Amino acid sequence: MVKICGENVLVCSAMIEIRNIQKSFDGRVVLDNITAVMETGKCNLIIGASGSGKTVLTKCMVGLFEPDSGEIIFDGKNIVDMTDDERKSLRRQIGMLFQGSALFDSMTVEQNILFPLDMFTKQTTAEKLKRVNEVLEKVNLVGSNKKSPAELSGGMKKRVGIARAIVLNPKYLFCDEPNSGLDPQTSLLIDKLIHDITTEYNMTTIVVTHDMNSVMEIGHHIVYVHKGKKQWEGSNKEIIFSDNELLNKFIFASDFLQDAKQMRMLGAKKG
Numbered sequence: 649m650v651k652i653c654g655e656n657v658l659v660c661s662a663m664i665e666i667r668n669i670q671k672s673f674d675g676r677v678v679l680d681n682i683t684a685v686m687e688t689g690k691c692n693l694i695i696g697a698s699g700s701g702k703t704v705l706t707k708c709m710v711g712l713f714e715p716d717s718g719e720i721i722f723d724g725k726n727i728v729d730m731t732d733d734e735r736k737s738l739r740r741q742i743g744m745l746f747q748g749s750a751l752f753d754s755m756t757v758e759q760n761i762l763f764p765l766d767m768f769t770k771q772t773t774a775e776k777l778k779r780v781n782e783v784l785e786k787v788n789l790v791g792s793n794k795k796s797p798a799e800l801s802g803g804m805k806k807r808v809g810i811a812r813a814i815v816l817n818p819k820y821l822f823c824d825e826p827n828s829g830l831d832p833q834t835s836l837l838i839d840k841l842i843h844d845i846t847t848e849y850n851m852t853t854i855v856v857t858h859d860m861n862s863v864m865e866i867g868h869h870i871v872y873v874h875k876g877k878k879q880w881e882g883s884n885k886e887i888i889f890s891d892n893e894l895l896n897k898f899i900f901a902s903d904f905l906q907d908a909k910q911m912r913m914l915g916a917k918k919g
């Protein structure tokens with residue numbers, strides 16, 4: 649898909665297509681023939697119960713695992729067919745927020761965010777520090793440069809993780825369980841931040857989650873995985889009206905939510 653951005657005609661398609669992905673560990677199938685498209689400029693959610701294969705799927709997408717078969721196509725090009733240089737350049741376009749933030753505890757906030765800049769760029773120290781301050785501003789942490797991770801709350805750590813993930817201006821952003829360990833309100837702030845950054849920079853963002861608030865808040869495109877198989881794909885609005893039994897059991901897990909869904913559907917019918 650080619651997208652035209654802004655006034656200048658600029659091709660900025662950055663979608664990811666996964667086709668027929670198969671992955672087993674020791675003969676046990678973990679991903680079974682998954683096909684999906686991760687759309688540009690959107691938060692693409694991968695949802696499913698614990699152990700359903702979400703992390704393995706994202707690791708296949710970023711090249712940390714090699715699928716047994718299938719294609720992973722970034723911007724029209726299959727990873728398997730890429731040269732080493734092309735893979736390297738793709739790697740530079742991918743930002744990752746790991747489960748649990750994964751900050752370096754012995755480094756300050758600033759040093760953590762400098763890390764990818766030191767590794768991938770030849771910018772001067774002044775240029776790098778300017779960029780660190782820009783992303784700190786983006787995640788509302790101006791002035792936290794010299795703090796150590798131990799001094800930060802869970803939500804702040806995630807925000808530093810996001811700042812580090814976007815410091816190289818990636819086209820693709822992967823967030824694995826960005827809300828794990830956070831209270832519902834902080835979770836919403838993190839979701840909103842990921843969403844705003846995605847639309848502002850027209851990134852292709854993949855969020856792995858089992859947080860239902862996220863699904864309803866930022867789930868414009870959702871891929872539901874159950875026991876390694878894609879069971880459903882659609883938007884947060886479509887979930888309410890879906891009759892996929894597995895999806896309904898997963899999303900509307902409690903009797904209370906089942907009733908709420910029924911009421912919402914009846915309300916919609918009455919119009």
Ligand SMILES: Nc1ncnc2c1ncn2[C@@H]1O[C@H](COP(=O)(O)OP(=O)(O)O)[C@@H](O)[C@H]1O
Pocket residue numbers: 673678696697698699700701702703704705
């Ligand atoms: N490196 C690995 N070796 C063997 N099995 C693995 C490995 N990574 C994940 N698995 C298995 O793959 C399945 C899916 O795991 P995962 O993708 O982490 O689930 P999720 O992220 O949906 O909770 C699980 O049964 C898990 O035990």
Ligand SMILES: [Mg+2]
Pocket residue numbers: 702703704824
């Ligand atoms: Mg996981």
